[in-house]
Amino acid sequence: MDFRSVGLPTFMAELLESHRLLFSTAKSENIAQSLRKNHKNSILEINLDHVRDYRANWSEHSLQVTDFPIYGSRLQHIHQTMADWRPLRLKDVRFRPYHDPLPYYGFWFALFIGFAAIISLILSSAQLGMKC
Amino acid sequence: MKSHWDEYQNYLSREIIEIYDRTRNLLLLDPVDCIAPYFSHDPPRSNKDLRRLPLIRRGHPQNFQGALLNAAGLKPEEVRKSEIPLGLKGSLSDIDARTLYNGPFRLSLTNDPSLHLRFAVSDPRKQPSILVLDSRTMCNLALLDLTGFME
Numbered sequence: 001m002d003f004r005s006v007g008l009p010t011f012m013a014e015l016l017e018s019h020r021l022l023f024s025t026a027k028s029e030n031i032a033q034s035l036r037k038n039h040k041n042s043i044l045e046i047n048l049d050h051v052r053d054y055r056a057n058w059s060e061h062s063l064q065v066t067d068f069p070i071y072g073s074r075l076q077h078i079h080q081t082m083a084d085w086r087p088l089r090l091k092d093v094r095f096r097p098y099h100d101p102l103p104y105y106g107f108w109f110a111l112f113i114g115f116a117a118i119i120s121l122i123l124s125s126a127q128l129g130m131k132c
Numbered sequence: 133m134k135s136h137w138d139e140y141q142n143y144l145s146r147e148i149i150e151i152y153d154r155t156r157n158l159l160l161l162d163p164v165d166c167i168a169p170y171f172s173h174d175p176p177r178s179n180k181d182l183r184r185l186p187l188i189r190r191g192h193p194q195n196f197q198g199a200l201l202n203a204a205g206l207k208p209e210e211v212r213k214s215e216i217p218l219g220l221k222g223s224l225s226d227i228d229a230r231t232l233y234n235g236p237f238r239l240s241l242t243n244d245p246s247l248h249l250r251f252a253v254s255d256p257r258k259q260p261s262i263l264v265l266d267s268r269t270m271c272n273l274a275l276l277d278l279t280g281f282m283e
Contacts, residue, residue, distance in 0.1 A: 006200045008211060012277040015270055018249060022239070022264060027230040035241055044241040047267035063224045070210060074249040078227055078262060081251070085236060085260075095236035098226065 014071050016054045021063050021075075023051045200281055204273065205245025237262055243269045 023032060023046060032046045039045070065072045065079075082098040096104045201208060229239060240252055240261040248265040265273075276282065 006197055006204075006211065006282050008204070008206075008282050011204060011282045012274055015248070015265065015273060019264070019267075019270070021224055021227055022229050022232075025228050025230040027233070028228075031229040031233060031239065035239060039241050043268060044243060044266040045268070046241065046264070050267055050270075065224060070206065071249055073210065075224060075227060078249060078251075079224065081260070082226070082232075082235070082237065092236065096234065098231065098235045 008070060010069055013058075014068050016050075016058070017063060017067060018071055018075075019046065019051050020055050023048060024055060196281075200276070203245075203276055204282070205248060207246075232262065236260065239264055241266045245269060245273060 022028075028048060028051075032048050036045045065076060068075055085097055087093045087095065087097070087104075093104075093107060198208075201211060232239060236259050238259050238261045240263050242248065242263040243266055244263075245265055247263045250263055252261040252263050254261060
């Protein structure tokens with residue numbers, strides 16, 4: 001049997017960096033808690049102490065795709081899917097796209113103007129009715 | 133002389149079996165919680181439960197390197213790439229939990245390393261979910277990394 005090593009010296013660092021990438025923001029505490037609640041029947045959890053400890057002692061620079069020789073393609077796929085996401089169904093319009101949010105704001109602005117126009121029309125009709 | 137050898141052989145066999153069991157358990161991410169019981173809060177698993185674990189369900193790899201990759205949740209083609217492809221460049225600053233939760237995507241936890249940073253296959257009517265490896269499995273993988281075989 002061949003007992004040579006695999007040749008992935010960055011493996012563990014990349015796993016830790018991926019957690020740091022996802023859970024380094026101020027809102028991470030709430031998100032980690034909600035993830036724990038979603039998996040309340042199992043022991044799955046994100047330990048933010050590990051993330052904070054790693055960030056404080058081992059990693060300070062901003063992360064690039066080139067920092068992930070192993071997981072780079074998976075991260076790139078996530079990045080591309082985020083960039084390509086567009087609302088395809090009516091219920092998706094409540095989400096703001098990650099990139100190019102102009103159509104999202106345009107839609108809600110148009111909806112607001114339309115709603116205001118309808119209210120204005122109703123009020124004008126009511127006013128006209130009262131005068132007559 | 134013969135009796136000494138038999139005694140020595142028995143002793144050696146026990147040690148080899150013990151090393152084999154420990155290594156196998158480590159490569160399978162410690163499903164029986166013998167190496168890292170500190171991280172486990174689950175009751176001990178029976179053999180029936182073990183069959184449900186994704187890493188045990190998979191076919192046996194051809195060699196030791198395959199077993200290591202299997203335990204790490206990596207495919208050989210992911211590892212074979214010697215350098216980052218040209219398309220993979222740029223900052224990853226917008227991939228964080230807060231940004232993801234401000235949009236349509238959600239995060240979900242997994243204990244299968246092969247699914248780390250992959251989209252969950254779920255109901256298309258639900259929001260897309262990105263799977264992230266949980267901290268306990270990551271600690272088990274750290275033990276695997278400490279063996280030095282991942283270097």
